[in-house]
Amino acid sequence: MPDLRELLSGQAPEVAPGLLGWRLSHTTSEGTVSVVLTEVEAYQGGDDPASHAFRGLTPRTRVMFGAAGHLYVYRSYGIHWCANVVTGEEGCASAVLLRAGRVVEGHDLAHHRRGERASERSWARGPGCLGQALGLSAAQDGADLLRGGSLVLTPGAAPAPELVDRGPRVGVSRAADVPWRFWVRDDPTVSSYRRSSRAAG
DNA sequence: AGATAGATGGAT
DNA sequence: TCCATCTATCTG
Known part of the structure; x- marks a missing residue:
């Protein structure tokens, strides 16, 4: 079985x-909602002026500086709750914003x-919508996705590389041309x- | 202490 | 193009 934590530590x-x-x-008392990710964006902590962590560790960005996963x-x-999967080694504020997904359960x-x-198609189209569809809020900040809790991240079938497009991130005013947004080509759930x-x- | 810009989304 | 709604961070 692959070590997902290690996989995410890049x-x-x-x-x-x-x-x-x-x-x-x-999973909450209301039930379970699952999405398959169709659009993501990378944020690279200290080196990335678009990252919340660019100016160092604060209460808000604490989780980003922690362990991957x-x-x-x-x-x-x-208004909205947006979610990132923390990547990179501990102490490195690297994270991937979950921009959109397809609802496959719930x-x-x-x-x-x-x-x-x-x-x-709009249920999880855009990071705010994805957070709302999954029922995320501050209570989920810091949750471990690899421990089998109420929030679980599991590897799925990757789209063929030629079906993955990349381009500039959405809505960022600094480093606006850095192509760190990735999405599944022609997928209607992509924002x-x-x-x-x-x-x- | 006050200002402001922000990893958005939905309506106009 | 505008606005809802709020807070982390910057400025003085």
Whole structure:
């Protein structure tokens, strides 16, 4: 059996595309929702001006500096909960933002959480939507994804390399052209690209 | 202490 | 293009 922790201990830009096709499941009293990842973005701590960890360790970014295989959850725009898989060695704030996925378990619950008006392909389309579909919040910050708890990350069938596209990250104003976003080509659950209005250039 | 920009998403 | 909603971080 492969050592997933070791697999995730590489740097985010290298680990990220390999997470496409992996499955993340969250079980609560309401039930279980699982998604298969279709879009991810790499953030490279100290060297990456777009990373929350660029300015060092703070209470918010503590989890990112920890061991690989844990979940870093943060509040976005005061509204959404977004989740990252922590990668890299301990002390290195490397992480992969989970931007989108396809719901493969718990359709009714995911639909309910996202609102009756949401279409199936939009249930986990975009990091805020993915967090909402899975029922994530601050309570999941720091959760170990490899210990068989209520949150579990499991390897899945990777898309063929020629079906993985890459490009600039969405919404970042600094390092706006670094191509560290990876997605499954032509997958309808992948979010649409929006460049930050503050991005240079 | 006050300002502000932000790894978004949905409506207009 | 605008706005909801909030907080980490920057500035003075």
